[in-house]
Amino acid sequence: MAEKEVIIKTEKLSKSFSVGGKQQHVIKNLDLQIYKGDFTVIMGSSGAGKSTLLYTLSGMDKPSLGRITYCGQDITGMNDDKLAVFRRKHCGFVFQQIHLVDSMSIMDNVISTGMLTGQKQKDLKEKAMELFRRVGISEELTRKFPAQISGGEAQRCAVVRALINDPDVIFADEPTGALNSAGVKAVLDVLTDINNAGQSVVMVTHDIKSARRGDRMIYLQDGGVMGEFDLGKYVSGDKQRHERIRGSLEEMGW
């Protein structure tokens, strides 16, 4: 099997927060690799540091100690603005709370993100419409504001926003956490589709149904990696996949 290309690598990554004068160590000395083309799922119990790891990996937050390299480029020492420039070029985000800008239409949310990388407005509109079609969002819906559409629709639009700049990695933080079952399936199908097309995805979840979509799982506990295992490519209808994953998680104490 050909060796996978590492796109993100961490060395002794640590992240602490000061709470009431005391240091709370959320991530401790974490060595981790994310591979290109993988759908990596990060799981763990509540408070394990999943979201913190995700935001630190993506440059949304700075680590307290350690190093993060991205395709060989060390992003640890980058300042705020450089990280912003880095994110717009290399990362896409899908948040649990969706976080589309309320005051902009769906289309404007996507185009404004695309304009950050210098893409022309005319080209962006065509590209955005293609992506919207791919995730099942009509053109009429793109003219609405986030508050006027359902959660599932909004989250799919957030995926489009995440894809508009052709990122190396999509980071998804519990993307289905605020959705109903129909919305969950729709969003997970989109993420699976884009991964199948070669897009690297890193997703944090506490839900096995969502975790099933991944082909690699990292299990966190107390700020460290408890275990990593290969899930294999997701195939729809694989009834035993769920049980295999549950079994693996229970072995790790989930």
Place this chain on the structure above:
Amino acid sequence: MVKLIKANLRKDRTVLVIFLLIMMLSTLLMHTGLMASDYKNVYDRHAEATGLADYILVSSSDSDTVQDFLSQKAYVKESSSSEAVLIQSLELDSAKFSKKRNAADWIFQSTEGASDFSHLYFIERDDSVPGNKLYLNLYSAYSSGLCVGDRVAVSSDVYQQEFTIAGIFQHQFLGNSYTYLSAMVEPEVFANLRQVQEEFYQQPDARTIRTVTYVDVGEGCDVEECVKDSKAGLSERVVFCDGISANEQREYAYTAVVNILAAFIGAFAVIIMAICLIIIVFTINNNISRDVANIGALKAVGFTVGQIRGALTGEYLILGAAGSFMGIVLSYALYPALEYLYIREITGLVWEKRFMPSASFGVLLGVMAVILVTAFLSTMRIRKLHPATALRFGLQSNSFRKNHLPLSETRGKLDLLLALKSALQNKAQNLIIFVIVLAVAFVTMFSGVLYYNTKVDISHFQRIVQGDVGDAYFYVKDTSAEAVDETMEKLRTIEGVSQVYSMNSVTGIIGGEEVNFIYVTDSDPIDCGLFEGEMMAEDNEAVLGLPVAERMGVGVGDEVEVSFGEKSVRFLVTGLQQSVMNERIYVTQEAALRAGVPANYRMIRVRLHKPDNESVDRVLEQGRELCGDQIVNTENQFKYQHSDENTPVLAIGFVVAFLVVLNIATMILVIRLLLKTVFVKREREFGIKKAVGFTSSQLRYQLALSLIPTALIASAAGALAGYFLVNPLFGLVLHGYGIKNSDLIVKAGLMVIPVVAITAMIFLLCYLMSGRMKRLSAYGLIQE
């Protein structure tokens, strides 16, 4: 509910501090204005403490003549006369001064002979100073920066003497720039002064002052009528007599200018308070939007609407009370310095530190009442907030916003487009910003106009406050009309001179009230504030002062009758004039002669084409050479008008400068508070944008730029409003003082200043103050 209020206060610390400061500034101004308007009471308190007489008479006769006259008057309860010497155009010089102070008319009295010396209120006194002792009224001392122990030289054309200041006293008749100025000297020096007076005024009945008399009237007597009667009666016996009541002195000489100042300060205070109330509305609405889920939760667990509204209102009530209290305390702390440095000079009165309960409690309770109503009304939308809806969906509007400038269809730079979108999207916020910036721009324009008229070109303001003013003054020896005419002809030949004229006044009666009957050699040069009609030309025409016209119910085209003793003369009113606190009528020299008033002129006024200090000095020098002995003294009036001795202009200039600084401080605080609120409201949006790749600099630039359209339009509107309204507003403030139409210089170019300054300041402050974005990670902004 107390816990709710505490929680609200903890949450909004920055807003709390800023609001406190603005409230403090507003009440500082308000309370200071009230303190400055209290000088009528200050005058009365001093009058009672020193046993001030009801009125004063100054006359050219001796004491016996005056007392003989008064003894026959039933209304006189008590009177005392003492000898006096009037020295005109006296200049003061001291090693402390860089130049001689301008001349003034002083009345000297002997420390042994003056009946009022023992009653005077001394601010400083040291009888042990060496040399000739001079006891000086506080206006003269403070306007010259003198204190006890200073060596001074006084000089006029006929007198020179050196003195040491031995005391500074408050004089409530002869202690203000609008009347004569009192000075007390030792008996030997006084005797010398008397000799000088007799030598200089060789005729025993020459028009000068030899006696000062204080008169108290009986219970129930009308003091003003008594003054009129005394002046009229005594004028029949002596060459010169003048008199004024304590009431009239208080109204016109001692409190008029400070009341105008107080009105200005109060007007600015009201505007800043209005800004405070707008901020309350703005922040409460923002807080409700921000905390709608919490409000829903409170309602869900059982808090009533009244309790929640009470908590929100209580927060601002507490802040308002605290800010007001601080402003009032600061006012008490700062006022003594303000009073000592400026107001004491204007009023000639000493303000003694005291608590003013009616002003202090009035301001405190009034402010709290206004805040209570405003804040409570601002919380009305909570009434209709259903807990479940609030918890799930927040505040909903049924009308979704229009998508302004869709990016897919609008070409342009990303940052500019997003800034404009934001500007167009937030209508409620824009409205609040518009109103606040409008108010600030208006105040800035108003301040700018006042500053221009008190510092750059004071001609119009000077005329409003003091009436006609020349550049150079020549005091003549031979005051007859013929001699003065001859002198004026000579002065007209001097290069640079544009106008030469003279005027004098006597007291006349119109409608039973005294007026200044002013006659002039030539009506063309007279700059008396004519605002309706035209100047008089014939010997039966007159220009009437606005207070007289309003009192008599006459206007242009009507007639008025002026009485001088037994004789009455009618004049056709051709024009109306205005200047502060005046009861005047202007006529030609021929008209005065027709009325039986002999034409004599003490002083000739000269205007130059392009006056400055040096050219006026040159004209004065050449005038003295040309006219020889006829010129007994000269005065560079242009220099005085533009110097720190011009107390009313200086004081108002200082107040304006102070208000401009306060205006800038308020504007910075208001913008800071607006930005804080805007930033908090949009923090999540900034976090999202940062997450997807916008840099902090881009977001700061977009935020600052998004405020520019509203700031530009509002500041232009405010400046325009100021341009059109500054004169009507100024006229309104001064209407009670005899001004109908203010004609301050309002240059259209001045409008550019508030527009550019405010817009630039908003952009810069916004950019600088949003620097917080740099310190917060995208993750942090989304989480907050």
